[in-house]
Amino acid sequence: MFLLKLSFRPWRLAGISQVSSALVVGLLLSMMGVFYWIQSGLTPLLDQLQSDEVILAYLTPSSPSVTLSDEQVGEQEDQKIMDSIRVSLGSQAERVEIRRVNGDQFLGQLKVAYPELVREILDLGPEGKAVVPRYVSISGSFAMGGAAKVIDRLKAMNGVDSVASSHQRFEQVVGAFRALRTFIAVVVIGLGIALITGLVHLAKTNAFLHRESLSVLRQWGASGTLMRLPSILSCFWVGALGGGFAAIGWLLARSWLGLRVRNLSPLMSQFPHAPVSTAAFLLLAGMLLGLMAGLSTSSGAEER
Amino acid sequence: MSSASVVTLKAVSKSYFGQLQVLDRLELELKKGDFLYVLGGTGAGKSSFLRLLATEELPTQGELRLFGYDLARCSKSTLRSIRQVVGFVPQNIKLIPDLSVLDNLMLSVQLAGRRASGAQGRSRAGELLDRLGLVEKRERMASTLSGGEAQRLAVARALVRCPELVIADEPTGAQDRDFTWSLMDLFLRANTSGATVVVATHDREIIRRVRKRCAIMKNGNLHVEEGSGPCFF
Numbered sequence: 001m002f003l004l005k006l007s008f009r010p011w012r013l014a015g016i017s018q019v020s021s022a023l024v025v026g027l028l029l030s031m032m033g034v035f036y037w038i039q040s041g042l043t044p045l046l047d048q049l050q051s052d053e054v055i056l057a058y059l060t061p062s063s064p065s066v067t068l069s070d071e072q073v074g075e076q077e078d079q080k081i082m083d084s085i086r087v088s089l090g091s092q093a094e095r096v097e098i099r100r101v102n103g104d105q106f107l108g109q110l111k112v113a114y115p116e117l118v119r120e121i122l123d124l125g126p127e128g129k130a131v132v133p134r135y136v137s138i139s140g141s142f143a144m145g146g147a148a149k150v151i152d153r154l155k156a157m158n159g160v161d162s163v164a165s166s167h168q169r170f171e172q173v174v175g176a177f178r179a180l181r182t183f184i185a186v187v188v189i190g191l192g193i194a195l196i197t198g199l200v201h202l203a204k205t206n207a208f209l210h211r212e213s214l215s216v217l218r219q220w221g222a223s224g225t226l227m228r229l230p231s232i233l234s235c236f237w238v239g240a241l242g243g244g245f246a247a248i249g250w251l252l253a254r255s256w257l258g259l260r261v262r263n264l265s266p267l268m269s270q271f272p273h274a275p276v277s278t279a280a281f282l283l284l285a286g287m288l289l290g291l292m293a294g295l296s297t298s299s300g301a302e303e304r
Numbered sequence: 305m306s307s308a309s310v311v312t313l314k315a316v317s318k319s320y321f322g323q324l325q326v327l328d329r330l331e332l333e334l335k336k337g338d339f340l341y342v343l344g345g346t347g348a349g350k351s352s353f354l355r356l357l358a359t360e361e362l363p364t365q366g367e368l369r370l371f372g373y374d375l376a377r378c379s380k381s382t383l384r385s386i387r388q389v390v391g392f393v394p395q396n397i398k399l400i401p402d403l404s405v406l407d408n409l410m411l412s413v414q415l416a417g418r419r420a421s422g423a424q425g426r427s428r429a430g431e432l433l434d435r436l437g438l439v440e441k442r443e444r445m446a447s448t449l450s451g452g453e454a455q456r457l458a459v460a461r462a463l464v465r466c467p468e469l470v471i472a473d474e475p476t477g478a479q480d481r482d483f484t485w486s487l488m489d490l491f492l493r494a495n496t497s498g499a500t501v502v503v504a505t506h507d508r509e510i511i512r513r514v515r516k517r518c519a520i521m522k523n524g525n526l527h528v529e530e531g532s533g534p535c536f537f
Contacts, residue, residue: 002403002411002414005402005403006400009402012402212398212400212401213400215398216398216399216400217400217415219358219360219387219398220388220411220412220415220465221384221385221387221388221415221416222415223384224380226415
């Protein structure tokens, strides 16, 4: 009980400095929490971007056995190509959706956004239909590297003119997300180092404020552990208060944070919510860091 | 711990910064139940001598033994045990300002271990506070006491733990006559109970009325009067 009272000495002598230190601890912990949440939320997003793909195999405009006027023969040829694609996919065929889009269906989709363009194409007559693409769409989750193999097989297939994939479109985004994740990890580590450094300096200041009491305790025969306790507890209180500030800030701001992040881009619409449990982790982290800082500077308390 | 000699000094010297010698080859032996006044002018080395006895410092040369243990060679745990049976009243009073008057006493009791704990310790603390006129201030913070009150509290704190060795450096310097005799009475009671007592003082009235053995400190040398009779100077 006496040592508990002693631990509040820095708060009596330099209360503002203790509270401001706790605020800084809270701020740094909050930032670490936010960055960690973003970094961990990017991981499933990245996995999804890398695994879910849409591959478009554009069919050759004029197959040797197909004439523009013989749509039934064209349909049979396209069906053969689709069967070839299913065979080439192997076991992955069960996990993906394969869909054929003919010229009329393509124009139907285009008409939604560009009706004038569709009218102009139709006005061209048979020549217009010749430029309208037909393609086979393969969409779903591919195993690691599976999509690239599928693309290679499609390119080598008869009847396939060219192949495009969403992977090519999202490649830069994936790269940017990876770089962001790495950057965030570095920032979190840097913030952690700054936090620990600040707490250790505060602990040294608090140990100095305890020196008068320590000399008395030493004179009365207190053990090393008892002499260390006031300093350790002083730092623990700062860490705990800082963790408390961070936890409260997290609870108050997590909904707003989640909304802001998800509204950044359609790609982020599935970003996970900021979990409530992070508040508890922030509080515990503050306590632990305060305790560690107190332990780091109290080892010299027991001198002869 | 050995009970034959409580304090033994053999050729003990103390210097600071390698140059300033304040104590020069002191020789002294105190047995259980001895009472010694340490006299001397300002700067003679009394406080340095008492700090050595109180284990606050170690001698630069020579051998200092308390309860048979060489302080320079004993372990930390032994040193801690020795400090638990020593009651020291320094000249520069050091109280714990963040604790109340009573808490300062009770913490001293607690740190003394099983020697003076629990109800016995609380009872003794109350008695000392009453005798020293501090009972009404028991809940006040130690930092709010006057110089004289702080000195009395320091004496109470030293004696509440039933020490085997009492060391007091000018314990009555800031006291009026009534409290001076109250304090001396407490030292005498401790001595009667078996404690070895060493008191540094300038107060000739005390020395005259409470006749005990004397040691005179001059220029870092200690001259102990022979026998156990009252000192003459």
